[in-house]
Amino acid sequence: MSRISTKESVEITHGRRRGQEVYPMIRFARWYIVLALLVFSIQAFAGLKDYQIAFDNNDFLMEGVFQVLATDLDGDLNEELLVAGKNYIGRELFVYLLSVKDGYKPSVQWQSPNLFEERSVIWITSGKFNDLGKVLLVMTNTRFYLYQMEGEGLRLIGEYHHQLEPLGVAAGDIDGDGWDELLVTRVGDVTSKMYRCYLQVWKLTENGWQATTKTDLLGNIRGLTAGDIDGDGIHEIFVEEGLRVEPGTVHMLRYKDGRFGEVAKVSNEIKGAAYSMKVKTFPEGVRLMTASHRGKVNFFKYEGSKLVKDPVELSFNSELTDSDAIDLDSDGDLEIALIGYPRRLMILNR
Numbered sequence: 380m381s382r383i384s385t386k387e388s389v390e391i392t393h394g395r396r397r398g399q400e401v402y403p404m405i406r407f408a409r410w411y412i413v414l415a416l417l418v419f420s421i422q423a424f425a426g427l428k429d430y431q432i433a434f435d436n437n438d439f440l441m442e443g444v445f446q447v448l449a450t451d452l453d454g455d456l457n458e459e460l461l462v463a464g465k466n467y468i469g470r471e472l473f474v475y476l477l478s479v480k481d482g483y484k485p486s487v488q489w490q491s492p493n494l495f496e497e498r499s500v501i502w503i504t505s506g507k508f509n510d511l512g513k514v515l516l517v518m519t520n521t522r523f524y525l526y527q528m529e530g531e532g533l534r535l536i537g538e539y540h541h542q543l544e545p546l547g548v549a550a551g552d553i554d555g556d557g558w559d560e561l562l563v564t565r566v567g568d569v570t571s572k573m574y575r576c577y578l579q580v581w582k583l584t585e586n587g588w589q590a591t592t593k594t595d596l597l598g599n600i601r602g603l604t605a606g607d608i609d610g611d612g613i614h615e616i617f618v619e620e621g622l623r624v625e626p627g628t629v630h631m632l633r634y635k636d637g638r639f640g641e642v643a644k645v646s647n648e649i650k651g652a653a654y655s656m657k658v659k660t661f662p663e664g665v666r667l668m669t670a671s672h673r674g675k676v677n678f679f680k681y682e683g684s685k686l687v688k689d690p691v692e693l694s695f696n697s698e699l700t701d702s703d704a705i706d707l708d709s710d711g712d713l714e715i716a717l718i719g720y721p722r723r724l725m726i727l728n729r
């Protein structure tokens with residue numbers, strides 16, 4: 380074995396740089412760089428308009444699928460995907476934890492016991508309500524259940540009775556104390572023309588769940604969510620209301636010093652009733668995503684104290700009842716899960 384001194388190795392290196400054999404390598408390297416830039420620019424410019432259906436099932440799991448939820452229940456920074464719905468004939472209410480692998484095809488990883496209750500639908504949300512950490516909250520007309528992730532499934536850790544008769548539920552830390560509040564929309568007043576609804580806030584304390592505050596009557600509420608759209612660590616509240624299924628108004632509210640204040644609102648910018656709203660962090664930034672009964676998906680950013688609608692509108696031939704966004708393939712970009720009435724699940728990718 381010959382040893383090469385530092386001097387010799389430098390000369391060899393220089394010799395190769397000067398040599399003719401080097402040129403094909405440089406050419407190859409240039410093409411590689413061009414190709415890499417091309418791939419990068421395609422990724423960089425993949426916009427909201429590029430979402431395509433990657434999975435579509437018109438008969439997904441239950442006779443009625445009501446909700447889809449993307450949330451990280453075990454704190455591994457990957458969100459889990461859950462759906463909740465009803466089998467009318469079988470008198471069953473279920474929550475499913477889904478696993479999504481190749482081809483964005485969901486399969487059942489865990490199924491709840493039958494939570495059936497007469498004349499009730501089922502709602503799901505998640506939050507960190509006390510030191511038990513992030514839990515799944517499942518609500519029916521008179522009961523709610525807290526589930527904690529354990530291994531590949533969920534374990535029941537609490538069950539409560541209530542008389543809330545909710546229209547919708549969501550959770551978020553709206554006062555910045557580090558714990559999530561439970562937000563429930565309820566009917567306050569029924570006129571001949573419409574329901575007039577309000578939002579009630581509940582906290583889980585040492586003495587159980589306690590109602591802390593509520594809003595004034597806000598109209599016929601159809602959509603509700605909470606999310607930190609401006610990145611200050613405190614969740615804003617989004618309520619959508621309108622007559623019947625006509626285009627309505629999205630109100631962005633902040634809770635401060637025991638009162639709700641309206642920060643921004645947009646009217647008549649969504650086609651149809653926006654039953655679904657979620658605040659999610661896309662590579663483009665944080666967006667309020669809405670899904671309407673006329674099959675439209677829209678995106679709003681919060682900028683200059685206004686909610687600004689993105690020109691891109693996704694359109695589907697289904698009444699959309701719920702939606703969420705989740706990175707199913709760990710590529711750093713969000714897929715979108717949509718529920719179409721009565722039991723369609725779509726997954727979009729771009």
Ligand SMILES: [Ca+2]
Nearest residue numbers: 451453455457
């Ligand atoms: Ca997780």
Ligand SMILES: [Ca+2]
Nearest residue numbers: 552554556558
């Ligand atoms: Ca809080």
Ligand SMILES: [Ca+2]
Nearest residue numbers: 607609611613
């Ligand atoms: Ca905020």
Ligand SMILES: [Ca+2]
Nearest residue numbers: 706708710712
């Ligand atoms: Ca992804």
